[in-house]
Amino acid sequence: MQNRKNNVRLKVKMYILSLWLLFCFITIATLDFKIICESFCSEKIDWLNMLTGNIIPIVCIIMLVLCIIFYFQFKHELSGTTQLPVKVTKVCNRNADYLAFLSTYIIPLVFVNFDSKRQVLILILLLISIGFMYVKTDMFLSNPTLALLGYKINDIKTENGDICGIMISQGDIEENEKIRYIRLDRNAFFVRKV
Template identity: 45%
Template structure:
């Protein structure tokens, strides 16, 4: 269950950029007759900004998910493995951004039907990304300075080929790596000094 929770968090984190765009597109500012002391004016502003408020909450959750990954990695107890082959696959970030994030911005945010379709689409996309193990293709992580690698690793119980490593660090062959296993072939990792 913990692995699925991490995958869901990575997917939500990948939508962080989308949430920011949604806020910019949909936010409604108060008009000139807004009275800061009037409760009705505040109620009107909140009701006219439901989507930006939900997106802001999701942005905060994305930040929480990111911090949780950092915290989990510091407390990993698995024996580090040695990188035996490494190749950058950072283009995966752009694939997700161009294929999914950009087209979603074109939805009509004034239409309730389109908002329902958008919500369902995000859920279905998340399920597909998690089931197909593509949750690591994450433009938010790219903005935060993470790299994606396809690598081979020498673990305590043998060699594993074609694993995917998500990391803030650049890896080289022979480097020892501490990790959190997200999936049978996907690891969130950092170098061991």
């Protein structure tokens, strides 16, 4: 039971990490430079006005900081995995899945009207809904923003059959290479070369 909770937590972190590019775009689209300039140009900096006028970019910057933390947590967790190395016997590239996610979810979300509170609420609910779907179906692994971080998506099989499913790795994994892995779900793995 504890292992299942850890896997769900890991998958949620992976999903949030996969949205880092969206958070960057939203920050750029919503940052109110006029309020910032007025606040810093006045005799006394109006922190309250500057913060309240930039709530959405501040939340996105906090999410970007979380993405950086999650990224280094993944690298640390994978380096400390206790799984024995396994030999890859078959690799099938699935990097084409990236385009579907980008065109379906990321690009349309960038063009939300952030001046409307209702639209912002819809965006938040949509991201939460997508998160639930992607965590339950493991499709969050095919997010193109992960490709920009150097991650690859492949279907793999190993020599002894321990692993058969979707693999996300930083860099290419070839047949006959040895890998270590963290099981994200029954058929989803985060792996690295040994």
